[in-house]
Amino acid sequence: MWQGVIPAVTTKFTPEGRLDAAEMQRCFQLQMEAGCDGLIACGSLGEGPMLSHEERLQVLKLTKEVTGPKPALLTVAEAGTREACQLAEAAAKAGADGLMVVPSTIYHTDARETAANLRAIAAAADLPVMIYSNRIAYRVDVTTDLLEELADDQRFVAVKESSDDIRRCTEILTRLGDRYDVLTGVDNLAFEALCAGAHGWVAGLVVAFPAETVAIYRLVKAGRIDEARSIYRWFRPLLDLDVSTYLVQNIKLVEALAIGSNDRCRAPRLPLAGERRAQVEAVVRKALETRPALPKV
Template sequence: MGTFEGLVAFSVTPTRPDESIDEDRLCAHIDTLIAAGVDGIAIFGSTGSIGSFSEAERRRVAEVTTKHVGRRVPVAIGTGAMTTAEAVRLSEHAEKVGADALLVVPITYWPLNEAELCAHYRAIASATQLPIFAYNSPVLTGVDMTPNIIVRLWQDGRVKYLKESARDLLRIPQVKEATEGRLRIFGGRDDSIVEALRLGADGWTSGAANIVPRACRRLFNFANDSQNEFAAHILQRRLAPLMSFLMDKGHVSVCHTALEILGRPIGTPRRPILPLAGEDRIHLEGILRSLEEEL
C-alpha cells in the first residue's frame, strides 16, 4: 500500500461528446501527470467532478485508474457520497480494486453536526482496512470539519491524511500540534500553497496540476527548500493569476477549458457545469499565454 506525500494531483474526469466518461483520455491524462513528476493521483475529488457521476460510473473509473496506474504512484479514490451506505459501498469497492487510500468528503444537502460526521467516517472506516484521506472543503460542501472534529476522527485511528481547503491557514499548525505531527496534512488551496507549506503542511493536493503539472512540481520543490525561498516566491507570483482564476471561476470549468485551449482536450464538464465562454475564456487564454514557459 503506497503512502501519500508531496504533490498529489486531483485529476479531472474526461468526457466524450455524449457526456459518458472517456477512459482512454483519462489514462492518457494520468500518464501526463505522472510523467510530470506528481507523487500521487486522486480521482473524484472536487476537480474530478465527484458529484456529477453515478455510483456505477465511479466504480468503473476506480477500476480503470488503479489498473492503469499500476503502482507507479499511490492512488486515492474519492468515495464521498450523499448517504453513508453508498460511501461504504464505494469504499469497499475501492479497496477491492487496489486503492491506496479513500478520499472522503462529506456530501450532503443537510448540514451535518459533529456526531453525524464522526458516525459517517467511522462507518466508512469499519468497512475497509484502507487509510482515510479526510477532505474538508466548506465552501463547496457547506460542511466545515473544524480542527476539533478532525482531531476526533484522527483519534479513531483510521484518518491518516487531511486535505485542508478552509480559508483559515492557521488551522494547519493547530491540527498539526493537536495530532502530534502524526496526521499528514495537505494544503488544498492552490492559491496559497507556499504559505500552507510554511505553516506546516506536509504536501499539496492540487487541481492546478491538471493544467501546469511541471510548474506545480517545481513550486512544491522550491517551497520545501530553504535555499530556494526566493525562487518559490517568483514562481508563485507567475502562477498567481491562474491559481486565483481557478478559485474564482471553479476548478472544473477552468481545467476542462484550459486543457482544450492547450490542445489536450478532455471534453466538457457534465452539465449543468459548463466550460468557460466569452470574456472568461478570453481571459484564461491570456493567462495561459503568459505561462507558456511553464507549460
C-alpha cells in the same frame, strides 16, 4: 503516508458523453511523468457527483493503472452514509489504495454526525482515509477538535485542509504533531501552507502545469524559498481559477489550451463561453508566454 503533490484529476468525456479512457490515461501519465506522488480520482474537479458509482470505479481502475506503486485514491462524497459506505466498500474491492472522504454533501452535519459519518465510511472500506475538510464548498468544517477526536482510528491518516484559513495548518500541526499528513487543498494558498509546514498539496492546476506544481513543492521542501516564490507568483493568476464556482470548466479549458486536451464536462455543466471564456483564455495565454524556466531540484 501521503505526502508531496497529489493531483485531483479531471474526468474526460467523449463527444457523446461517455468516459474517455484513452484521454484520461494520457493526461494522468503526464502527471506521473512530472513527478507527482499519486492521483485522486472523482473529486470535485473530477466531477465525481455527476458520475455513477460504476463510472467512478472505472475511473479509479484507470487511475491505478497509471500510478503503479504510488497511491490511487477514490473520492467518496455522498449525501447519505449508506451510499457512501457502499461506494467505499466497492472501491476497496476495485483496488483503491485509499479514499478521500467528504462528509455529507447535502445535509450539513454537526460535529457528532460528522464523526459518525466518517467513522462508518472508514470502517466499510478498511482503507487509509484522507479527510476532506472544506467548510466553504460543503459547509461542514472538520475542525482541529474533530480531528483530535478521530485520531484514535488509525485509518484516518491525512487531511486535505481547505478551510481557506491559512492558520489552520499551523493549528493542526501544533496540536496534533505528525498524527496526520496535512495537505493543502486550496491552490492559491499552497505556497503559504507549504511554508507553514504542510506535508503536501492536493492540487488542481497541476493537471495542466504539472512540472511547475512539482517544482514549487520540491523547492519549498528543499528550503529554496525564493525560487519557489518566484514560480508561485507567476502561477498565481492560474491558481486563482481553482477558487471559483466554475473551477471545473476553468481548469478543463486550461488543460485544453496547455496540454491539448478538451473542456467537455458532464451536464448540467457546460464549457465556458463568451466573456468568461475570453478571460480564462487571456490568463492562460499570458502564462504560456511568460512561462519560467524551472531550476533543477
